[in-house]
Structure formats: C-alpha cells, structure tokens
Amino acid sequence: MSDIPMSPGLVQAGVAAQARSTWLEWVSTVDHKRIGTLYLCATLFFFCVGGIEALLIRIQLAWPNNSFLNPDAYDQIFTMHGTTMIFLVVVPVLLGLANYFTPLMIGARDMALPRLNAFSFWVFLLGGLLLYLSFADGHAPSAGWFSYTPLSEKGYSSRNGMDYWALALLGIGVGTIATAINLIVTIVNLRTDGLTFRRLPLFVWMVFVNSFLIIAALPALNASLVMLLVDRMLNAHFFLPLGGGSPILWQHYFWSFGHPEVYIMVLPAFGIISEVIPVFSRKPIFGYGFVAASTVAIALLSIGVWAHHMFAVGLGHAWEYAFGASSLLIAVPTGVKIFSWIATMWGGAIRLNTSMLFAIAFLFSFTIGGLSGVTFATVPIDWQTTDTYYVVAHMHYVLFGGTLFGVMAGLYYWFPKMTGRLLDERWGKVHFWLMFIGFHMTFFVQHLLGLDGMPRRVYTYPDVPGWAVMNLISTIGAFVLGISVLVLLGNVVLSLRHGETAGDNPWNAWTLEWATSSPPPEHNFDAVPPVHSTRPLWDLAHRAESRA
C-alpha cells in the first residue's frame, strides 16, 4: 500500500493558516473543522467540571453517615452532574465529531449551512454557561436531570435554579435541532460523486439516522420545558395536581424525549466503533448493510419505548407489557451490531493500539450495560430495581463504558487528522488501563449495591453490612478515573507539542477524510478521490500498486 499523493503546498498552507489564527478568528469562524474543535474543547471543559461534581458525590458516599456535603448541596451536585454530562458533554461531543468529520468523510467543502452551524455551537455554549450561572444566583437546580414534577414546580423548588435549568436546556435544544438539520442537508446534498448511500461510511450513516432522531425527540423536550416554564413563571398548573394538572404527563412528555435521547447519545459512538474496528482489524466491516439497517431499526423502536422509564408509576398491566416487549425488541438490532463488530475482528490482523483497545473495551462494557438494560424491560425486575444504584450502574455502563469509550477510540483515531500529530501510544496505554480499571471499579459494585436495595439520589446511607466497603471501592475507582483523565489531558498537551508527525493517513485507513492533509486545509480537499466502493482509499492504493 502506498500513501495517497498530496500536493506539499497544501500542507504548508494549512500550517500557515493555523499560525495566523487569532481568538477573533475562532469566535467568528464558520468553518466546520474549527466549530468541531470548539465543540470538542467546550465539551472537554464541561467533562472536567462534571467529573469534579462526580468526585464530590463519591467523596460524600465514600463511607456511611458522611457529612462532607449537606443534603441540599448533594441534590444540586448530582443534578448538575447528570445535566452536564448528558447535555453538555455526551451529546455535544458527538455533534462536535460529526461536525468535524461528516464533511470530510463525504468529500465536501464544509457543512451545507455554515452560519447556522456557528449559531448552533454558540447557542449551546450559552446554554451551558446559563446553566452554571445558577450557582452565582445562589442555588443550582436540584430536582435531578429529569426534573420530575411537582418537585420541579415553584411550590417545591422555589429558588431560580429550575428556571436556569429549563432555559439552558431550551437553548441547547434549539442548537441541537439546528445541527441535526444541518447534518441531514449536508449528507443528502453534499456527498461527492459516486458516494451513494450504499457506500457511505458507517459513521456518517449513524450521524444521519441520529439527526432524524434528534428532529423527532428534541422538540418534545422543548415543548415540556415550555410548559414547565409557563407553570413556574405564569403560575399555570400543567403538571400540578392541585389545579387539575398531571405530573404523569410530564413523565410521558419528558421520556418521549428522554428515551430517544439515550440513542442520540450512543448511535454516533456506534458509528465511531464501526470505523475503528475494521481499520485496525484490516478487514471490511462484516455485514455493512445490517449495521446500517439495524441503526434505522433502533431509531424507530426507540420512539416507542419511553414508558419503560415509568413502570413504577402504575400505568396498568397492558401498557407495561406493551412497553416491556417493545423495549426487549431493541436488543435484537443492537445484538446484530455487536455480532457484526465481533465478526469483523474475527480472523483479522488486529492492531492493539489505544484506539482499538478502547473499541474493544466499548464492546465489553456496552454489552454488560445492554444486558442490564434488558433486565429493566422485564417489569417485575424493574419494580425491584428502579431508583436504586442498579440503575446508576446500568446507565453508566451504557453512557461511559459505551459512548465515552467510543469517543476515546475516536479521539485516538482522529486526533492525528485534526492536529497533524499522533497521540503518544505509551501514555495512551496508561490512560486506557487506568480508565478501564477505574470505570469497572467505580460502577460494577453499584450493580450489587442496587440489588441490595441502596437507593440512588440519597445523600448518605446507614452502615448496612457490605455497603461501606462497596461504596469505598466505588469511590477509589472514581479517583482512578479522575487520574486517567489527567493522563489524557497530559497526553493531549504533550502530543500537541512533541507528538510524532502523522502524515495524511497514519493508519492506512480507507475513508475520504484520510485523503487530505493533516490537519486539513480550510477548503478540505484539492481534489476528492473517485468513489467506487465503501473504501475509496483502498481502491486508490491498490490500483496504484497494480499499475506499478
């Protein structure tokens, strides 16, 4: 295999443009790569903030009857931790990667609507800052990330924190919808010649399906937030039983956003894994069509399962069975994906670098999270485990062990494209093992705590046999995770300065983003290679080989 020839002038132009960049250029940019980078930097910042909140929670829970945080402070911290990680980290980090790589992977110059793209980022950042402004106003929101009514209503949360929460999420919701519109139009309109939907990189496929899911789900959140704000600010009673309103309606509305949101938080990570595993197994993906089609199936099913978050409400058996069954069904297309990834690795020439290690860790951890998810679809088990640490363990296995491990795989995979330098592999391995061990140490014991009946969202617990030691293990694991993030940050800073130069295509990958320089010039491509299959660069390299 040979490298793809690129004009050397292009590389220098890219470097020169970087040297000239000032902060004003970053603020006013409409370039998808810069906006993507801004997303990644902002989410990294919020990830550290949310991580510190997680450590505060774990310090408080390290031993029984602790008084490190008082109950009110604890409620604010866990609410902010959940809201931050979901709305300011996991969703936007995936949008940031989608922003950076979708145009590159389809051979486009930029997104279809570059100014709308900039708007999306800034309204997201504004939402994030607005959320954190609540601390300055004296009281952060404290009703949990799904803010059940009537607790989140004025009579029960009288401080302004909830209003900041609702307004911030409204802003973030608008920005997310705008990005989804942009991605759909970009993928439909700006694919290079020959790049049909049957040849589209799977990451782009997942981003495409994900965008439709955003269009279907985020407006439901916006409508719920608007109604909550009307309740709080104009003294209405949408969700207040006292005035004839219905708290259950909030749950229906919120979860009809909230469950698709779970898939919005994981589908692009599936996409990353579907790029990383084939490249580092040196094999094409097994069952391309099945991986793409199962994504569509997951998206459609995810719209019809929201009430499995509400089994404890007392919806009636018919509803519970229906939603239990539809939730179990999702395991089928997800299983198809897991088997496709494993079959891709089967017999491949696997390269165990940091990116691939994270991809394998994703398979391992996400499968555990998926299996505990299946247990929740079984109504009687849900009744026993709802609102316990079993739920906390499950969702962290899906969101951290799933999505964030996927993002890490993507970061090590694409960092050289974004910066021109490889992340250091030795520090990468240290980062990986610390994060992998820290993660399982923190969250595996929470399954056991939950099954033993430890409730979530309670600021402390009595000295029940076994609980103290398991909580201490979890807290130590959380600090190991914290150290792993520091190693990552150190690796990023060091590699930016001294990292090995990457070249255009360090992994011998085959999708279009590797056909341009690293980092790509502002206009992305001088000439986009022809596309005749799902692996245009492979075709190009092998045609050159056969000519030679």
Added chain:
Amino acid sequence: MTRFPTPKLAMAVFIASETVFFAFLIAAYVYFYGAVVHGPSASNSLDPPRTLIFTLCLLGSSATLWIGERRLAAGQRRAFRRWLIATIVLGAVFIAGQAMEYIGLLSSRVNPARNLFGATFFTLTGFHGLHVVCGLIALSALLILTFFRGFGTREGVGIGAISMYWHFVDAVWIVIFSLVYLTVWL
C-alpha cells in the same frame, strides 16, 4: 453536487421538528380538555365567528404569497412586491386580531394561572402567534430585499423556503382553529 435546493430541504426538516413541537402542545390541549370543569372554557370565553374572520385573513395571506411567487417566476418583480405587501398586511391583521382577543380575555381574568383552559389555550395559541410574528419578520426582510438591484436572480430558493414556512404556520392554525374554536359549536 447538490441534489435538492439547500434552503428548501433545510426548511422541510425544520418544519418536521416544528410539527413535533406543536403536536405536543396540541396533545396537551386535548389531554386537559375534559379536565376543565369550572371557570373559563373554550365555549364560554371564545368568540369563534370573530376569530373566523381573522382566520380567513391568514388563509388569504397564504394565497397572496403563492400568487406573488408565480408572478416572480414570470419575471414580474413589482407585482411580486405588491403581493408580498398584501401578505404582510394580512398576516399583521391576524396578529392584531389575536392581540385584541388576548386583551379581551385577560381583562376578564382569563389567564394561564386561572385554570387549565387558560394555560393550554395561551400556550398553544401564543406559540402559534410567535411563529406568525417570526414569519412576518422574514417576509419583511424579503420585502426590503426587493428594493435592491438584482433581486430575484439568486434568492429564488430562499423565497421558496420562507413561503414553505408561511404555509406551514397557516396549516398549523387550521388545526388549532378547528380544534379550539370550531369544537365550541359541536
């Protein structure tokens, strides 16, 4: 390679998201419809014949915009401008009608805090009104652009997107009017 006009495709996706948003507000109105037992309700507070007149204005504004677009396609820029002005005036009359209706209701103490009819009615019609106002801003910006030289050569698809939005806002009102006002006569 562009497969569809970008502004129109983007607007179509945006309208899809707006449809979901309104669907949830409409569902809330329907859900609480039976819960209103005391106090103001659609049948004792609203004036459907009067609202029908303003509804016809909004429907008419969709027609005038459609005619205007056809004139522009035929190269008649001045005619387009006249029909555009007619569209804006009709839209503004609708908003004025809604404002008068709101003033009347609020002065007789029908408001979001009073009961669930007030909450659902003002939230639903209020957000629709807000969308009409946004449409009026877009149409007014378009009107200003018609005074610049070279208008009508490049903006074709942009105008198409604005007009899609305007027809959508109109269509949402047909649903709201049927559901909130016409049911009074059932």
